[in-house]
Every structure is written in C-alpha cells, then in structure tokens.
Amino acid sequence: MPTPEDYKEARRLAIHAVRMRDLKICCHNADLDFQKISEQEQQATIPYLGREYLLRFSEETIAFEPEDSLSIPDQVLLLHYLVEATGDPLENRWISFREIPSGPFYYPSFVKRAVTPLVKALGHCPEAFEGVARSLGRAERTPGDAALRVEALPRIPIVLSLWRGDEEFPADGNVYFDASISSYLGTEDIAYVAGATVYRVLTIARNAVKGR
Numbered sequence: 001m002p003t004p005e006d007y008k009e010a011r012r013l014a015i016h017a018v019r020m021r022d023l024k025i026c027c028h029n030a031d032l033d034f035q036k037i038s039e040q041e042q043q044a045t046i047p048y049l050g051r052e053y054l055l056r057f058s059e060e061t062i063a064f065e066p067e068d069s070l071s072i073p074d075q076v077l078l079l080h081y082l083v084e085a086t087g088d089p090l091e092n093r094w095i096s097f098r099e100i101p102s103g104p105f106y107y108p109s110f111v112k113r114a115v116t117p118l119v120k121a122l123g124h125c126p127e128a129f130e131g132v133a134r135s136l137g138r139a140e141r142t143p144g145d146a147a148l149r150v151e152a153l154p155r156i157p158i159v160l161s162l163w164r165g166d167e168e169f170p171a172d173g174n175v176y177f178d179a180s181i182s183s184y185l186g187t188e189d190i191a192y193v194a195g196a197t198v199y200r201v202l203t204i205a206r207n208a209v210k211g212r
Contacts (some may be wrong), residue, residue: 008072014075015062023090029086030082030154031087036198040058041056049200050200054069055082084184088183088184090178091179097175097177097190100182113191114197115201117198117202118160122202123162123172123173124165127145129160131205132204136201136204138198144174146164148161152196156177156193158193159175160173160174175194
C-alpha cells in the first residue's frame, strides 16, 4: 500500500504534469468548467462523487481550495484525471475491472479495496441502493438484484451491483465501468476511484440508517 510520503510525491509529480499542459484544453477534454480569473489566474470546477471542488491555477501555485477540502490521494486522482482525459465519448458498454488494461494484475487489490467492502456492508440489503440514490446517483435494474449508477467524475460513470445471498450461495457484488474509462484514468487510479465510490456510497447508506 502507498505511504503518505508516496502520495505527497505523486501529488508533486501530478501538479508538475498539470503545469506542463494547457488548462483550458485539459478542462475541455475532462468536461470541466474552466474560468479565466485574470491574466495570471485560472480555475477549474471539478464535480467528484456528488460534491464540487475548486482547483486554482496561477504562475506560483496549483492548489485545491479550501486547502483541506480533499485528501491527498483524492487530489492525486483529480489531477491525474485532468491530465489524462482525452475527451473520448462514452461507449455505453459496461466492462469489469478484469477487462481494463493490466486489470487482472491489480484485481486482488481492486477486490479488497472495492468489492469486498461493498458486499460485506450491503450484500444482505441491496435495496439500500434506493436510499443512496436519493442523494447520489440513480438506481438501476441490472446487473444484479440491485445496481446503482454513480457519476464519480464527469465522463466516468460507475455501476455498483449486488446479488443477494441465500441458503445456497453467499451474497456477491461487482463494480462496472464504461469501456472508455482507460481514456480518462490509468489502471491504479481506476481501482482507487472505484474504492472511493464504494466508501462514499457506504457512508450515505449508514447515515440514512441512522436518520430513520
């Protein structure tokens, strides 16, 4: 697992990569709102898991505001998205993580990060997706007994699916991506955003239960 120092170095490298690009073109490819504040300052608004974050770009600094609005791993993800987005359209075809380049290699880590927590928390009550959908995403009929589509980032829809367990088979689940996702994120970032989406959904589901 990456250490805090690893993430800080990844953020430094990602900021350098952003600085080498034309922010306006990056925002266009990533379907983000771009604003030129002055001759020296620009900004981008990035919707991420139901919230919006502001990235300010000047000759001196590139930083999210407020500074503590995002964890460093999340900052790295959003910076990578900004740099790597190609603007390719959605293919409207769902694939599993195994179908992503190098997906089989990272699959055990992906399952531990995203699938296992999802099944462990909600496998017994897939109908919880309907409650989550009131705050984030929308419920889908398939795949599985219940599914939830979440727009993790612009042009990055993710579907979480659950199959209810019974006496013969345990509960199961999976996470699906549009086939275009590798045009927007690398494989490690895809695994990260899947886990981040799952944990956001689980937080909303737990809060909904507490609010009853």
